[in-house]
Amino acid sequence: MIDDTQPLLQVEQVRKLFPLKTAGSLVPLRAARRTALLHAVDGVDLSIGRGESVGLVGESGCGKSTLVRLITRTLDPTEGSIRFRGEDIGGIPASRFARVPQRKLIQMVFQDPTDSLNPRYTARDTIAEPLRLLGNLSGTALSDRIEAIAALVQMPRELLGRFPHQLSGGQKARVGIARAVALEPSLLILDEPTAALDVSVQAVILHLLADLREKLGMSYLFVSHDLNIVRLLCDRVMVMYLGRIVESGPARQVFEAPRHPYTRALLSAIPGLGGEASRRIRLEGDPTSPVDPDPGRCRFHGRCPKGQDACTRSSPSLVQMAPGHAVACHFPESA
Numbered sequence: 355m356i357d358d359t360q361p362l363l364q365v366e367q368v369r370k371l372f373p374l375k376t377a378g379s380l381v382p383l384r385a386a387r388r389t390a391l392l393h394a395v396d397g398v399d400l401s402i403g404r405g406e407s408v409g410l411v412g413e414s415g416c417g418k419s420t421l422v423r424l425i426t427r428t429l430d431p432t433e434g435s436i437r438f439r440g441e442d443i444g445g446i447p448a449s450r451f452a453r454v455p456q457r458k459l460i461q462m463v464f465q466d467p468t469d470s471l472n473p474r475y476t477a478r479d480t481i482a483e484p485l486r487l488l489g490n491l492s493g494t495a496l497s498d499r500i501e502a503i504a505a506l507v508q509m510p511r512e513l514l515g516r517f518p519h520q521l522s523g524g525q526k527a528r529v530g531i532a533r534a535v536a537l538e539p540s541l542l543i544l545d546e547p548t549a550a551l552d553v554s555v556q557a558v559i560l561h562l563l564a565d566l567r568e569k570l571g572m573s574y575l576f577v578s579h580d581l582n583i584v585r586l587l588c589d590r591v592m593v594m595y596l597g598r599i600v601e602s603g604p605a606r607q608v609f610e611a612p613r614h615p616y617t618r619a620l621l622s623a624i625p626g627l628g629g630e631a632s633r634r635i636r637l638e639g640d641p642t643s644p645v646d647p648d649p650g651r652c653r654f655h656g657r658c659p660k661g662q663d664a665c666t667r668s669s670p671s672l673v674q675m676a677p678g679h680a681v682a683c684h685f686p687e688s689a
Contacts, residue, residue, distance in 0.1 A: 662684070
């Protein structure tokens with residue numbers, strides 16, 4: 355029986371380490387006991403409630419994509435627990451996850467709809483694929499479901515027979531979203547879903563995503579570099595730096611009163627926020643290497659404008675600074 359009082363997704367102390375035999379060369383873990391380890395994701399805790407929208411932000415290379423692959427079970431964790439609807443899915447090998455019932459309940463919308471759509475498939479074929487493979491639909495039932503999903507994402511019926519090269523960017527985005535929601539997932543992961551679109555089209559697609567979340571009762575994990583979009587769509591925000599979550603809290607609190615120096619630097623790059631955040635904070639120094647990082651040192655120390663000796667002697671843990679608002683910093687900003 356599913357416990358509705360528990361989070362939809364619960365990730366606890368998840369780590370993903372990639373053994374490096376030489377620079378850029380990966381080898382099996384059992385053959386690399388004495389080799390360097392790339393700490394892509396290193397002790398992440400994350401939860402998503404039912405119907406909640408959570409934003410995951412951070413620079414390229416911070417581990418966001420690896421974390422998404424762990425959650426969608428296309429990559430096996432080195433350590434930690436991943437529970438979905440109260441069931442342990444982290445222990446299911448990635449090679450088998452496509453065949454388990456939970457697979458259809460976790461779907462993803464990819465960054466570039468052009469790259470994610472099969473050029474040989476019409477829009478109808480693309481939407482039909484998950485319904486055939488995981489929904490066991492065929493014939494009239496399949497056709498009716500495809501048209502219902504197309505209407506849900508506001509895609510005209512006459513476009514269903516077109517191939518990707520015959521569709522605009524916004525239309526391709528709708529096909530990608532339709533494919534993802536066709537099986538009525540509980541969790542939708544959105545990886546920069548509007549990054550490849552014009553600004554005017556972005557607004558339309560974002561409005562559609564907000565509308566779908568309300569209509570279908572889905573939870574969102576929204577991965578993005580665009581903090582303005584995260585601020586508009588997400589209830590809660592998690593800030594990631596070099597494989598770890600450094601700040602987590604309600605979106606309004608994080609955007610209006612960021613407590614971690616890295617979060618403040620990220621927000622300072624957003625034009626139009628006003629106040630102190632409007633003054634760009636430039637991070638100097640060299641970032642810590644994700645390969646065998648010193649466990650007793652803050653990973654942001656080399657770039658932190660507030661770094662002190664204490665930051666080189668212990669790595670800060672996430673500490674609650676306000677209800678629901680946690681920060682991993684020895685010297686957090688005041689509220």
